[in-house]
Amino acid sequence: MHIKYNLIHKDGSARYGTLETNYGTFETPMFMPVGTLANVKTLMPEELKAIHSGIILSNTYHLWLRPGEDIVEKAGGLHKFMNYDGPILTDSGGFQVFSLAKKKDITEEGVKFKSHIDGKELLLTPEKSIEIQNKLDSDIAMSFDECIDYPVTYEYAKASTERTLRWAKRGKDVHKNPNQSLFGIVQGGEFEDLRRMSAEETVKMDFDGYSIGGTSIGEPKDVMYKMISYAIKYLPEDKPRYLMGVGDPLDILEGIRQGIDMFDCVHPTRLARHGNAFTYDGKINLHNAKYKEDFTPIDSECDCYTCKNFTKAYVRHLLTCNEMNAGRLLSIHNLRFLIKLTEDARLAIKENRYDEFVESFTNKYTKKSSN
Amino acid sequence: MHIKYNLIHKDGSARYGTLETNYGTFETPMFMPVGTLANVKTLMPEELKAIHSGIILSNTYHLWLRPGEDIVEKAGGLHKFMNYDGPILTDSGGFQVFSLAKKKDITEEGVKFKSHIDGKELLLTPEKSIEIQNKLDSDIAMSFDECIDYPVTYEYAKASTERTLRWAKRGKDVHKNPNQSLFGIVQGGEFEDLRRMSAEETVKMDFDGYSIGGTSIGEPKDVMYKMISYAIKYLPEDKPRYLMGVGDPLDILEGIRQGIDMFDCVHPTRLARHGNAFTYDGKINLHNAKYKEDFTPIDSECDCYTCKNFTKAYVRHLLTCNEMNAGRLLSIHNLRFLIKLTEDARLAIKENRYDEFVESFTNKYTKKSSN
Numbered sequence: 186m187h188i189k190y191n192l193i194h195k196d197g198s199a200r201y202g203t204l205e206t207n208y209g210t211f212e213t214p215m216f217m218p219v220g221t222l223a224n225v226k227t228l229m230p231e232e233l234k235a236i237h238s239g240i241i242l243s244n245t246y247h248l249w250l251r252p253g254e255d256i257v258e259k260a261g262g263l264h265k266f267m268n269y270d271g272p273i274l275t276d277s278g279g280f281q282v283f284s285l286a287k288k289k290d291i292t293e294e295g296v297k298f299k300s301h302i303d304g305k306e307l308l309l310t311p312e313k314s315i316e317i318q319n320k321l322d323s324d325i326a327m328s329f330d331e332c333i334d335y336p337v338t339y340e341y342a343k344a345s346t347e348r349t350l351r352w353a354k355r356g357k358d359v360h361k362n363p364n365q366s367l368f369g370i371v372q373g374g375e376f377e378d379l380r381r382m383s384a385e386e387t388v389k390m391d392f393d394g395y396s397i398g399g400t401s402i403g404e405p406k407d408v409m410y411k412m413i414s415y416a417i418k419y420l421p422e423d424k425p426r427y428l429m430g431v432g433d434p435l436d437i438l439e440g441i442r443q444g445i446d447m448f449d450c451v452h453p454t455r456l457a458r459h460g461n462a463f464t465y466d467g468k469i470n471l472h473n474a475k476y477k478e479d480f481t482p483i484d485s486e487c488d489c490y491t492c493k494n495f496t497k498a499y500v501r502h503l504l505t506c507n508e509m510n511a512g513r514l515l516s517i518h519n520l521r522f523l524i525k526l527t528e529d530a531r532l533a534i535k536e537n538r539y540d541e542f543v544e545s546f547t548n549k550y551t552k553k554s555s556n
Numbered sequence: 557m558h559i560k561y562n563l564i565h566k567d568g569s570a571r572y573g574t575l576e577t578n579y580g581t582f583e584t585p586m587f588m589p590v591g592t593l594a595n596v597k598t599l600m601p602e603e604l605k606a607i608h609s610g611i612i613l614s615n616t617y618h619l620w621l622r623p624g625e626d627i628v629e630k631a632g633g634l635h636k637f638m639n640y641d642g643p644i645l646t647d648s649g650g651f652q653v654f655s656l657a658k659k660k661d662i663t664e665e666g667v668k669f670k671s672h673i674d675g676k677e678l679l680l681t682p683e684k685s686i687e688i689q690n691k692l693d694s695d696i697a698m699s700f701d702e703c704i705d706y707p708v709t710y711e712y713a714k715a716s717t718e719r720t721l722r723w724a725k726r727g728k729d730v731h732k733n734p735n736q737s738l739f740g741i742v743q744g745g746e747f748e749d750l751r752r753m754s755a756e757e758t759v760k761m762d763f764d765g766y767s768i769g770g771t772s773i774g775e776p777k778d779v780m781y782k783m784i785s786y787a788i789k790y791l792p793e794d795k796p797r798y799l800m801g802v803g804d805p806l807d808i809l810e811g812i813r814q815g816i817d818m819f820d821c822v823h824p825t826r827l828a829r830h831g832n833a834f835t836y837d838g839k840i841n842l843h844n845a846k847y848k849e850d851f852t853p854i855d856s857e858c859d860c861y862t863c864k865n866f867t868k869a870y871v872r873h874l875l876t877c878n879e880m881n882a883g884r885l886l887s888i889h890n891l892r893f894l895i896k897l898t899e900d901a902r903l904a905i906k907e908n909r910y911d912e913f914v915e916s917f918t919n920k921y922t923k924k925s926s927n
Binding site for chain 1: 593594595597598599600601618622623627630631637638639848849851865866867869870872873874876877879880881883884
C-alpha cells in the first residue's frame with residue numbers, strides 16, 4: 186500500500202493532517218529524527234516512541250556503503266534490520282553526494298564521486314538510488330536530485346533543475362516496490378521562475394508527495410523562506426509536503442505557516458553531542474560553568490525523559506567527562522523539543538490560532554537566546 | 557541504617573544470601589556494574605533495573621575530581637545526583653591512584669600523585685577518601701588501601717599491608733555517615749601469612765563487610781585463586797565478602813565457589829566498546845566479518861534487551877560505523893550476561909548443585925572460546 190495523506194484542517198496556509206503508512210499513521214506537521222546509519226544516534230526504537238516520533242529518516246548513500254543494501258534486504262528490510270516498526274523515509278543520497286564528496290563529477294548519467302570512507306570511485310544514478318531504496322524497503326523513498334549550492338548563477342540553477350526533473354522521471358520509471366511511496370523533489374535554487382517550473386513539472390509526474398530541496402545550505406533565512414513560497418503554491422493540497430534539512434525551531438514554524446507537513450535535520454542530535462540544548466527561552470550550552478550547581482531540569486516545561494529525571498548539573502557533569510550518556514540525554518531532549526514543537530503547532534492550527542502561537546513562541550525563544 | 561547480610565544457604569563454601577540496604581535488598585552472589593563517573597557508561601537507571609542489577613559501583617577518585625564531592629552533596633547525594641534509587645557502593649580511590657597515576661609517592665600520610673586530567677598535584681589520604689565518600693552518601697564505602705602491584709618482594713608486601721591496616725583504622729575513625737556502611741579491604745599480595753594477618757587484623761576492626769583486594773592486576777589465575785583462599789577463611793560468615801575488580805566469568809564462578817558474595821569490574825562495558833560479547837560458547841568479537849549476514853542474536857539463550865531485539869549483523873553494522881549504540885547494545889548484553897551468571901549460580905547453590913553448574917558452564921564456555 187502507498188501512503189495516504191488526509192488534510193483535516195487549515196489555519197491560513199498551515200495544515201493539520203495525518204499520513205497513513207504501512208507502519209502506522211502519524212499526525213502532521215511532524216519533525217523526523219534522522220537515523221543516518223539505520224539508527225538514530227544514541228537512541229533505541231522505544232525511545233523514539235517515547236518522544237512521539239511519527240516517522241524517522243534513514244540514508245540511502247550511507248546504507249549503500251555500509252552495510253550494503255543487499256544485507257538490509259536479506260535482513261528483511263530496514264524495519265526488521267533496525268527493529269523499528271514505525272514509518273521510515275529514506276532520502277536518495279543526492280544531498281550526501283553534495284555534502285560529503287570532496288570531488289564530484291555530475292553528468293546526465295548521474296554523479297561520479299569518491300566514497301567518504303575509503304576514497305573508492307562510486308557512481309550514483311537516479312536508477313541506482315531507487316533500486317537501493319526499493320531493497321531498503323522504506324515506506325517513503327525520495328527521488329535522486331542535485332542539491333544546488335548557494336549561491337549559483339541562474340544558468341547553472343536552470344540546467345541543474347532541468348536535469349533533476351529528468352532524473353526524477355528516470356527514477357520513477359524504475360521504481361517498483363509496491364509497498365513504498367515515492368516523493369518528487371522541487372529544486373530551482375533561489376529563482377522564482379525555476380522553483381515554479383520545477384514544482385509544476387514535478388507535480389505533472391504525479392508523485393506520492395513532494396519535497397522542497399536545496400534549502401538550509403547556508404542561504405539567508407529570508408532567501409530560504411522565499412524558496413518555500415515560490416514552490417509551495419504549485420503543490421497539490423492532497424499530497425504531503427516535506428521541507429528537507431530544516432531543524433531550526435523558527436524555520437520549522439515558518440515552514441508550517443507556509444503549508445509544510447514534514448521536516449528533518451541532523452541539527453538536534455548534532456547539537457546534543459556538542460552540549461547544546463533547545464529551551465523555550467532559547468538555546469543553551471551545558472558546558473557553561475553557570476550550570477555546575479544548577480539542579481533544575483534543562484527546561485522545566487519540557488516533558489522529556491531527560492528533563493523529568495536529570496538536572497543541568499548532572500548533564501553538564503557527564504558532558505564535561507565526555508560520557509556518552511550526555512549525548513544520549515541531550516539527543517532525547519532536543520528531538521523531543523522539536524517534535525513537541527510540531528505537536529503544539531498542530532494544536533494551534535486545529536484551534537485557528539497558529540499565528541499567535543508562533544508569535545508567543547518566537548518572543549520567548551529569541552528574547553534570551555545565547556545562540 | 558547500615559546494611560544487613562543474611563546468609564540463607566550454603567553449598568560447600570558457596571553462599572546464597574541477601575543484602576539489605578537503605579535502597580532495597582538484593583540477592584548475593586551479585587555482579588556490580590561499574591558507574592565510574594556517576595553513570596554506567598551508555599546505560600540509564602531503568603536499563604540497570606532491566607538487567608536485574610542489584611547494586612552498582614561508583615568511584616571516589618573520579619567524582620572527587622569531577623564534579624567534586626561538594627556538588628554531589630549539594631545535589632542530595634549520589635543517588636539523587638544520578639537519579640538511581642538502588643544501592644550504590646563507592647570504592648575508595650586507592651585502586652585508581654594505583655592504576656591511573658603515572659608518578660605516585662606513597663607515605664604514611666597517604667598518596668601524593670598527579671591528576672590524570674590536568675596533572676595537578678593531589679594528596680589522597682584515608683581520612684580524605686572517607687570524607688569524600690561520606691558526602692557522596694553511597695550505601696557502602698570502602699576503606700582507603702594500597703593495591704599492591706604484582707609481583708613485589710615479601711618485604712614490600714608486608715610493609716604495605718601493615719600500612720593499609722593503619723589506613724583502615726584511620727578511615728574508620730573519621731567515618732561518620734550513619735546511613736553508610738564501611739568495608740575493610742584485605743591485602744597481603746600473594747603471601748599466605750600476609751593475607752591471613754591482613755584478614756585477621758581487618759576483621760578485628762569490625763567492618764560491615766570485607767573485600768579481598770589486590771587481585772586481577774596481572775597475576776596468573778592460580779595465584780588469584782590462592783589469594784582468595786588465603787584470606788577468605790578468616791572472614792566472618794555473617795558479613796558480605798567482595799572480590800574487587802574481577803569480571804571474568806570463570807573467575808567469578810571460582811570466587812563464588814570459595815564464598816565470595818560480590819564482584820565488580822569494568823571488563824563487560826570496556827569489552828563492549830571494543831566489540832566483544834560474552835556468549836555461553838565463549839567470547840566473540842562482533843567486528844569479525846563472519847557476522848556480516850548473521851541474523852541471529854548474539855546469544856540465543858540470553859534474555860537481554862539486545863538479544864531479544866537485534867541481530868549480530870545489526871550490532872556489527874553499528875560497530876563498524878562507530879555508532880555509539882553498538883557500545884550501548886553490547887554493554888547491556890555483557891552486563892546482563894554476568895548478572896545472569898550470578899543468578900544461575902544462586903539457583904545452583906540453593907539446589908546444592910553448584911559444582912555441577914560450574915562444570916557444565918565451563919565446558920561450554922571454554923570449548924569454542926575465541927579469546
